[in-house]
Amino acid sequence: MELTYGEYGGRFVPETLIPALDELEAGWHEAWADEAFRAELDELGRSYAGRPTPLTLAERFAPGKRLYLKREDLLHTGAHKLNNALGQALLALRLGKRRIVAETGAGQHGVAAATVCARFGLDCVVYMGAEDMRRQRPNVERMGLLGAEVCAVEFGTRTLKEATSEAIRDWIGSVEKTHYLIGSCVGPQPYPEIVRELQAVIGREARGQILELEGRLPEVAIACVGGGSNAIGLFAGFLDDSEVRLVGVEAGGAASLGSGRTAVLHGSRSSVLADADGQVLDADSISAGLDYPGSGPEHAFLRDSGRAEYVTTSDEEAVEAFRRLARTEGIVPALEPAHAFARVAELDEQLVLLNLSGRGDKDLEEVLAR
Amino acid sequence: MRKTLVVYLMSGPETPALAEAAVDAGADLVELGFPFSDPLADGPVIRRAAERALAEGMRTGACLELLAETRARLPETPLVPMTYSSLLEAYGWERFAEEACAAGATSLIVADLPAGDRPELRRIQLVAPTSTDERIRLAAAGTDGWLYLVTVTGTTGARDDLSPALAGLVDRARRATELPLYAGFGISTPEQAHAAAQLADGIVVGTSALEAAEKGAEALAAYVESLRGALDGAAVPA
Numbered sequence: 001m002e003l004t005y006g007e008y009g010g011r012f013v014p015e016t017l018i019p020a021l022d023e024l025e026a027g028w029h030e031a032w033a034d035e036a037f038r039a040e041l042d043e044l045g046r047s048y049a050g051r052p053t054p055l056t057l058a059e060r061f062a063p064g065k066r067l068y069l070k071r072e073d074l075l076h077t078g079a080h081k082l083n084n085a086l087g088q089a090l091l092a093l094r095l096g097k098r099r100i101v102a103e104t105g106a107g108q109h110g111v112a113a114a115t116v117c118a119r120f121g122l123d124c125v126v127y128m129g130a131e132d133m134r135r136q137r138p139n140v141e142r143m144g145l146l147g148a149e150v151c152a153v154e155f156g157t158r159t160l161k162e163a164t165s166e167a168i169r170d171w172i173g174s175v176e177k178t179h180y181l182i183g184s185c186v187g188p189q190p191y192p193e194i195v196r197e198l199q200a201v202i203g204r205e206a207r208g209q210i211l212e213l214e215g216r217l218p219e220v221a222i223a224c225v226g227g228g229s230n231a232i233g234l235f236a237g238f239l240d241d242s243e244v245r246l247v248g249v250e251a252g253g254a255a256s257l258g259s260g261r262t263a264v265l266h267g268s269r270s271s272v273l274a275d276a277d278g279q280v281l282d283a284d285s286i287s288a289g290l291d292y293p294g295s296g297p298e299h300a301f302l303r304d305s306g307r308a309e310y311v312t313t314s315d316e317e318a319v320e321a322f323r324r325l326a327r328t329e330g331i332v333p334a335l336e337p338a339h340a341f342a343r344v345a346e347l348d349e350q351l352v353l354l355n356l357s358g359r360g361d362k363d364l365e366e367v368l369a370r
Numbered sequence: 371m372r373k374t375l376v377v378y379l380m381s382g383p384e385t386p387a388l389a390e391a392a393v394d395a396g397a398d399l400v401e402l403g404f405p406f407s408d409p410l411a412d413g414p415v416i417r418r419a420a421e422r423a424l425a426e427g428m429r430t431g432a433c434l435e436l437l438a439e440t441r442a443r444l445p446e447t448p449l450v451p452m453t454y455s456s457l458l459e460a461y462g463w464e465r466f467a468e469e470a471c472a473a474g475a476t477s478l479i480v481a482d483l484p485a486g487d488r489p490e491l492r493r494i495q496l497v498a499p500t501s502t503d504e505r506i507r508l509a510a511a512g513t514d515g516w517l518y519l520v521t522v523t524g525t526t527g528a529r530d531d532l533s534p535a536l537a538g539l540v541d542r543a544r545r546a547t548e549l550p551l552y553a554g555f556g557i558s559t560p561e562q563a564h565a566a567a568q569l570a571d572g573i574v575v576g577t578s579a580l581e582a583a584e585k586g587a588e589a590l591a592a593y594v595e596s597l598r599g600a601l602d603g604a605a606v607p608a
Contacts (some may be wrong), residue, residue: 012455012482014411016498016523018505155417168410173524175500264456264482265408277429278460279407281379 004189007305008297011188013168013267020175025190027095028370032197037090044086048119049076051201055209055353060328062344062352068218069356070206072230073333074338077112078203079358080230081183085112086326089120092179099123099178103167105132105160105337106289107139108358109183114148124148127166131158132288139362157282160226160292164266184227185296188267192296196232206353219349222247223357224339225257225310226290228299230357235308245349246308250298250338251318253284257296257303257310265293271300286315286366287335289358313339319367322360334358337367373601374398374516374572375563376552377550377579377594378452380405381421381433382426384587386440390449391587392579393447396598401574402440404433411481413527415577430461434473441474448476450494455482458491469493477514485509499523499535504544510547517543519553519570527577528558532565540569560600567601 004010011021028180031037045051053071061067073082085311092100100122104110110126117124130152136145143150156162164186171180178186185195188244203221210218221238225248238244251260256273273281273293284292302308313321321341326332333341337357343354360367377392378401380522389400405420405428412420428436433451442447451470458466458480470478474490478493483496485508495509503566510517519540521533541549553566554574568572575597582593 012486013484014481014498014520015484015496015505015509016500016520018484019500019502082473154413156421158406163409165410169413169525172410173522175523262459264454264459267410267482269455269459274456274460276460277431278456278458279424279429280456 004193005066005297005301007188008268008270008300009192009215010269011267012264012269013188014172014271016172020189021188023095028091028190028194031091031094037094041087041090045083045201049082049086050074052205055206055213058329061325061341065344065350065352066214067344067352067354068210068213069354070202070234072202072355072357073331073359077108077115078361079108079112079334080199080233081112081343082108082115083201084183084195084198084229085109085116085181085234088179088181088194089116089122090241092122092181093120095179097177097179099125099174100181101125101127101167101170101174101178102181102182102183103127103160103163105163105291106287106334107132107136107143107362108289108334110148110150111139111142111146114143114146117148118146125151125170127151127163129153129158129160129163132160132163135288135366136362137365159288161280161283170264184229185232185292185298186227186268186270192298194267195263196236197227199229199233200236202355203228204237206234207237210353214351216351217241217244220245220247220347221353222249222338222340222343223355224249224265224290225295225299226254226292226336227294228296230355232296232298234355235302237302239307243362246302247343248308248310249343250310250312250340251285251290252312252314254290254292254305255312256293258312260295268297270294270297271303286318286336287339289334289336290339311343313342317342319370322363322367331356332360334360335363363370373567374550374552375594375597375601376526376554376572376575378403378574379583380416380423380580381428381436382423384485385436386443387559388583388587388590389440390443391591392594393444395594396592397594398572399448399450400440400444400519401450401452402433402437404430404451404457406454406456409454409481413525413577415580416526419580430457430466434469437470437475438473441499449474450477450479451475451482454481456469463488464490465475479518494518496520496540497543499539503546506542507546508531510543510549511548516552517547518574519543519551520555521553521566522556526555529556532557532562537569560596563597564600573601
């Protein structure tokens with residue numbers, strides 16, 4: 001097995017899926033090398049999604065620093081997830097797959113998947129843990145409005161881990177006509193690569209924007225990490241700039257990079273919250289989007305190589321940052337990026353770029369209830 | 371020629387006795403499930419059984435002990451642990467293989483380790499209706515003793531009818547190997563067992579065997595006998 005990211009990655013899936021992954025990998029490489037495909041995606045980004053998203057200087061939230069927010073919360077559907085969903089929908093069309101299956105935690109990826117399926121006339125089935133459906137009711141309703149079928153997963157923790165397993169099982173049974181639109185940079189090869197490339201637009205844009213505004217690169221690029229797609233998208237713009245410190249922020253109860261061990265989950269080898277027997281443990285976070293015991297294999301690789309570092313934020317700190325950003329900047333962030341905001345004040349550096357990956361409308365009920 | 375009957379049981383305190391009952395009733399080979407928290411290849415019945423087994427403490431060490439106990443009761447029967455990569459990753463791939471062998475394992479099945487990966491790990495390979503001829507050849511060349519034909523494009527669990535994909539898969543596998551072909555996934559009734567055995571050299575039952583085993587050794591024995599009868603061509607329902 002070719003492990004793509006050092007000792008991480010790979011394809012730990014039942015044989016049934018291997019030919020589809022081969023087909024996907026070949027189709028992806030061909031599409032990504034095709035200028036027409038890239039041009040169509042760029043045009044959809046501009047005219048449908050609202051790219052480029054701006055950078056906002058958050059002076060009142062972070063006095064004494066120059067904190068720039070990459071405003072993925074302003075993207076259509078309210079989160080960075082649409083970047084990936086649009087690209088994979090185009091890929092599915094190219095591969096002749098008319099049915100899309102997806103998993104969702106916070107509901108942001110589910111909404112993005114439902115949105116692109118509506119836009120392209122594809123059938124859409126979204127698996128979502130019953131507990132997450134309770135926490136993220138507005139997104140469940142949005143998916144329904146967009147024409148997606150939302151399947152409640154009543155198994156195990158009833159959160160993102162089980163929803164992902166169910167989506168993969170659906171795909172095992174429907175692989176000939178279905179594309180699995182995974183939402184993060186996890187899963188079997190080539191998914192971590194596909195999601196990273198489709199989210200890299202975040203880092204690419206932000207790099208150009210901050211150079212224009214400040215005439216220099218940021219000292220730190222910081223983002224929240226669940227599976228890690230918004231962070232890898234941001235980091236991708238700065239990986240070769242060794243002077244830019246890369247910081248990923250995990251939820252304290254879901255620190256798969258901070259306190260995980262090497263295990264196999266959802267088709268790849270990565271850093272996972274697991275016990276000594278390789279059994280995957282339950283994550284626990286107020287943020288449904290970070291409530292996942294795994295992480296993308298590239299993040300595990302970046303951690304081991306020392307290129308990126310990973311820290312944690314507690315539920316309470318995230319809620320405090322959520323409220324403070326609303327009061328100081330007039331921006332209600334999603335609970336996921338609120339974890340990154342909570343770590344800004346203690347950074348030694350002055351020029352900071354933070355990926356504001358999504359907006360917080362979906363989290364109002366959860367936060368106001370505390 | 372006698373068709374091979376493979377019965378899957380989830381590891382648990384009753385497993386050695388259940389395995390003995392199954393073999394007395396006509397099973398030729400027993401697969402022992404080492405439970406994993408996130409089993410992608412499994413449908414709801416085996417998943418729930420895995421969840422219960424983990425709650426009862428059926429971790430790798432305990433499963434290996436049960437394997438040894440089962441081996442003590444069944445000195446002649448092939449015993450094959452079936453599990454997922456994460457357990458081997460945690461235990462150590464070589465160490466797992468060595469200790470399973472020492473505990474009496476005849477071979478090994480790793481449901482999420484496709485052919486071509488870790489060829490040094492001797493195991494029974496699976497092929498599926500979606501496998502290309504090239505992958506079937508690769509699996510056949512590397513498999514340990516027999517080839518496991520996954521009859522359905524899907525996860526484990528009972529189906530109403532025998533998968534129409536089996537015949538084509540058997541044909542393609544026969545061209546790739548002279549080794550025995552055992553068909554599993556979606557086979558539960560004696561009628562399905564009989565029909566599958568017309569094509570393949572043996573069958574594997576998992577989900578329905580677990581459901582019978584939950585009712586006790588007698589229920590499992592009765593179920594296995596019904597399959598044995600169907601395979602032997604005796605008492606085949608019309």
